[in-house]
Amino acid sequence: xxxxxxxxxxxxxLSKEAEGTWLETLHSWVTTVDHKxxxxxxxxxxxxxxxxxxxxxxxxxxxLAVPHAHFVSPQVFNRMFTMHGTTMIFFVAMPILxxxxxxxxxxxxxxxxxxxxxxxxxxxxMTAFGGLLLYFSLIGxxxxxxxxxxxxxGWWAYAPLTSPAFxxxxxxxxxxxxxLVSGFGSIGTAINxxxxxxxxxxxxxxxxxxxxxxxxxxxxxxxxxxxxxxxTAAQMMLMIDRYLGGHFFDTQAGGxxxxxxxxxxxxxHPEVYILIIPAFAFVSEIVPVFSRKAIFGYPVMVAATVxxxxxxxxxxxxxxxxxxxxxxxxxxxxxxxxxVGVPTGIKIFxxxxxxxxxxxxxxLPMLFCLGFLFQFLIAGLTGIILSAAPVDxxxxxxxxxxxxxxxxxxxxxxxxxxxxxxxxxxxxxxKMLDETLGKWHFWLFLIGFHLxxxxxxxxxxxxxxxxxxxxxxxxxxxxxxxxxxxGMVFQAAAVLCFVVNLVRSYFRGVPAGNDPWDAWTLEWATxxxxxxxxxxxxxxxxxxxxxxxxxxxxxxxxxxx
Amino acid sequence: MTQKEERSRTICQICEIWGxxxxxxxxxxxxxxxxxxxxxxxxxxxxxxxxxxxxxxAAESAIFTIFVVGYIxxxxxxxxxxxxxxxxxxxxxxxxxxxxxxxxxxxxVSALHAGKRVRFMILWFLTFALGAIFIxxxxxxxxxxxYQEGLTITTNLFGTTYYSLVGLHAFHVTAGLVAxxxxxxxxxxxxxxxxxxxxxxxxxLYWHFVxxxxxxxxxxxxxxxx
Numbered sequence: 001x002x003x004x005x006x007x008x009x010x011x012x013x014l015s016k017e018a019e020g021t022w023l024e025t026l027h028s029w030v031t032t033v034d035h036k037x038x039x040x041x042x043x044x045x046x047x048x049x050x051x052x053x054x055x056x057x058x059x060x061x062x063x064l065a066v067p068h069a070h071f072v073s074p075q076v077f078n079r080m081f082t083m084h085g086t087t088m089i090f091f092v093a094m095p096i097l098x099x100x101x102x103x104x105x106x107x108x109x110x111x112x113x114x115x116x117x118x119x120x121x122x123x124x125x126m127t128a129f130g131g132l133l134l135y136f137s138l139i140g141x142x143x144x145x146x147x148x149x150x151x152x153x154g155w156w157a158y159a160p161l162t163s164p165a166f167x168x169x170x171x172x173x174x175x176x177x178x179x180l181v182s183g184f185g186s187i188g189t190a191i192n193x194x195x196x197x198x199x200x201x202x203x204x205x206x207x208x209x210x211x212x213x214x215x216x217x218x219x220x221x222x223x224x225x226x227x228x229x230x231x232t233a234a235q236m237m238l239m240i241d242r243y244l245g246g247h248f249f250d251t252q253a254g255g256x257x258x259x260x261x262x263x264x265x266x267x268x269h270p271e272v273y274i275l276i277i278p279a280f281a282f283v284s285e286i287v288p289v290f291s292r293k294a295i296f297g298y299p300v301m302v303a304a305t306v307x308x309x310x311x312x313x314x315x316x317x318x319x320x321x322x323x324x325x326x327x328x329x330x331x332x333x334x335x336x337x338x339x340v341g342v343p344t345g346i347k348i349f350x351x352x353x354x355x356x357x358x359x360x361x362x363x364l365p366m367l368f369c370l371g372f373l374f375q376f377l378i379a380g381l382t383g384i385i386l387s388a389a390p391v392d393x394x395x396x397x398x399x400x401x402x403x404x405x406x407x408x409x410x411x412x413x414x415x416x417x418x419x420x421x422x423x424x425x426x427x428x429x430x431k432m433l434d435e436t437l438g439k440w441h442f443w444l445f446l447i448g449f450h451l452x453x454x455x456x457x458x459x460x461x462x463x464x465x466x467x468x469x470x471x472x473x474x475x476x477x478x479x480x481x482x483x484x485x486x487g488m489v490f491q492a493a494a495v496l497c498f499v500v501n502l503v504r505s506y507f508r509g510v511p512a513g514n515d516p517w518d519a520w521t522l523e524w525a526t527x528x529x530x531x532x533x534x535x536x537x538x539x540x541x542x543x544x545x546x547x548x549x550x551x552x553x554x555x556x557x558x559x560x561x
Numbered sequence: 562m563t564q565k566e567e568r569s570r571t572i573c574q575i576c577e578i579w580g581x582x583x584x585x586x587x588x589x590x591x592x593x594x595x596x597x598x599x600x601x602x603x604x605x606x607x608x609x610x611x612x613x614x615x616x617x618x619a620a621e622s623a624i625f626t627i628f629v630v631g632y633i634x635x636x637x638x639x640x641x642x643x644x645x646x647x648x649x650x651x652x653x654x655x656x657x658x659x660x661x662x663x664x665x666x667x668x669x670v671s672a673l674h675a676g677k678r679v680r681f682m683i684l685w686f687l688t689f690a691l692g693a694i695f696i697x698x699x700x701x702x703x704x705x706x707x708y709q710e711g712l713t714i715t716t717n718l719f720g721t722t723y724y725s726l727v728g729l730h731a732f733h734v735t736a737g738l739v740a741x742x743x744x745x746x747x748x749x750x751x752x753x754x755x756x757x758x759x760x761x762x763x764x765x766l767y768w769h770f771v772x773x774x775x776x777x778x779x780x781x782x783x784x785x786x787x
Contacts, residue, residue: 115609115612115613116609116613119613187617187620190616190620191613191616191617191620192613194612194613194616195609195612195613195616196609198606198607198609198612199606199607199608199609199612200606200609201606203604204604221616222619225616225619225620225623226619226620226623227623228620228623229620229621229622229623229624229626229627230623230624230626230627232624233623233624233625233626233627233628233631234627236624236725236729237628237631237725240714240721240725241721244714244715245714245715246714246715246721246725247715247717247718247721248631248721248722248725253639253640253717253718254635254638254639254640254717254718255635255718255721256634259631259634263627263631266627
């Protein structure tokens with residue numbers, strides 16, 4: 001049967017005339033409620049902020065490359081680390097993961113859209129305007145007081161630094177409102193993903209037959225619901241303090257600065273898992289396809305994810321060992337933090353078990369996943385080191401901590417994300433990403449990453465505190481800081497390769513076809529890019545790998561599951 | 562028939578001819594015909610409105626939990642007066658009204674499920690009225706506290722935590738009243754029918770949540786904290 005006998009458009013880009021004017025195109029994107037367009041908008045928006053926050057990191061690294069540098073002023077340096085942290089967590093990592101969830105979840109569970117398409121659009125625009133508010137502080141943060149511009153209180157904004165006495169002007173308020181607004185957007189998206197996965201699955205897709213990506217996003221959304229609430233509440237309290245003269249965090253009126261730390265980290269630690277679980281989801285989809293084997297230990301993977309979700313809700317105060325808690329609190333949080341390593345370790349074993357005896361293809365998505373596995377393991381190990389309270393008293397607030405969590409976020413989450421880009425870009429655009437540029441991207445980024453973040457552990461051991469503006473020579477920190485800054489050059493070059501690849505391949509890439517990886521989940525059954533309605537007919541599945549069943553009718557999965 | 566529906570139908574027909582049980586298989590159609598007799602098992606999933614509302618309730622619970630914890634943490638920590646024992650009176654009438662409204666909204670939804678629209682309208686209006694009485698009562702309580710007792714949000718930690726927690730709850734009641742009022746107006750216009758009972762029930766879940774939160778707030782503020 002020739003392909004034009006089937007009346008599904010193979011691509012959304014029909015013809016020049018059908019596209020309409022650029023104004024109509026713009027209008028269609030601004031007013032869209034389509035989960036795929038919103039997903040792409042989330043991703044594009046996050047990539048923009050990735051570049052901005054990356055530039056902020058570069059400014060910090062240039063300042064710290066040599067002792068006694070004065071590349072920027074101390075005030076600007078404070079603003080840079082605040083904006084870098086806030087942007088990377090709230091306006092890069094979260095939107096980009098929500099973007100992928102938005103795009104992939106309905107396709108993978110055989111639905112035509114999310115459960116609440118208009119809520120979906122609302123959530124995106126809340127997040128988008130939250131980011132704009134944060135950066136509007138550069139213009140509006142001065143207020144009438146002539147103090148501050150961008151926020152400079154650090155991404156966790158400890159009290160009492162945020163009190164009106166110490167943070168004059170409106171910069172801290174812009175930070176608060178930006179996080180409040182984008183938090184509402186995040187809650188909206190989480191509700192949407194939950195309702196979509198629970199109520200919109202196609203016929204036959206029981207919970208035990210869902211792709212792992214859907215399962216992991218289900219857990220992630222549940223965690224967003226429970227973790228963003230505390231942040232929202234804490235920001236409301238901060239606004240009450242700053243605008244209405246409340247005393248929540250006002251120590252002079254009997255308030256407590258410590259309780260802000262508790263509220264912030266009750267959000268802050270689950271947040272890390274909210275970010276890493278979708279990264280696990282990408283790896284759980286890519287590794288089986290590139291090992292030519294079904295995922296090893298599917299039920300255990302699901303149980304481990306749910307376990308991580310539960311345990312990670314009770315580990316928050318390991319960020320607070322240095323404030324001097326009671327010994328039994330320390331013991332509790334040490335034990336829970338070490339316990340969270342168990343399900344995480346199970347996951348790593350399962351991915352290795354999937355690869356074991358498989359016919360591994362070293363495509364770009366797989367390369368990034370291998371990088372992820374290795375680096376995430378090391379990041380977990382330094383996490384175990386830091387989870388011991390006495391060690392944390394020594395290393396807390398040092399560059400060792402900075403190296404540890406960048407190992408998680410860059411070495412783990414970002415590597416998995418790059419893998420996801422190479423894996424699903426063909427589905428999203430209909431074009432393959434260029435292999436050569438991709439290899440450059442991978443190797444440059446790998447080298448840059450290890451130069452920067454491996455060597456960042458060492459000044460931490462040598463006592464270099466985080467967030468310092470500059471340092472004295474002669475403490476043997478110089479060489480390590482120089483290497484760290486050097487690594488950044490490689491990373492910047494790698495990201496440049498990536499961005500060029502994204503743009504170039506969109507116009508000149510090799511057409512991908514519907515199923516370039518010979519994969520097994522439902523998104524590869526529809527055209528690339530998928531039509532607005534995803535599936536002409538809602539599919540029905542009988543196993544976890546519906547496309548395997550179609551391709552191998554003599555040996556379908558549903559016989560064994 | 563729209564073009565899209567027509568396409569779907571065509572695909573469907575093609576698949577039937579080929580005996581395909583899995584209808585998404587366009588890319589493999591030419592090479593992999595597959596005949597598995599379609600099984601007609603029932604396939605029902607939870608309603609998305611209910612799941613969405615329960616998720617919202619979970620998120621709201623997290624927000625309220627933090628405010629309740631904040632309140633409990635600061636009980637007795639104010640450096641100056643007035644103390645809760647001096648100024649707070651137990652709002653018994655208000656509480657009864659709000660809790661009773663949970664019953665009336667439940668009965669209203671049941672009435673709509675049964676198709677009794679007049680009964681629904683009366684009970685729905687009663688729910689709205691009980692909620693409104695609660696809000697007016699809170700307003701009167703605050704007016705008394707501010708103008709007679711001199712307790713504002715800036716006075717001390719008690720003032721800060723009290724107005725924040727009770728205010729957050731009152732805000733949720735107000736939002737609920739706006740939603741209830743909208744349904745009431747739509748019902749007046751004859752737009753709320755038996756088939757909308759499920760949607761109205763989703764809204765009632767929110768109202769039950771707001772009432773349940775009041776039980777916690779009442780216990781913490783007027784019983785434990787006083």
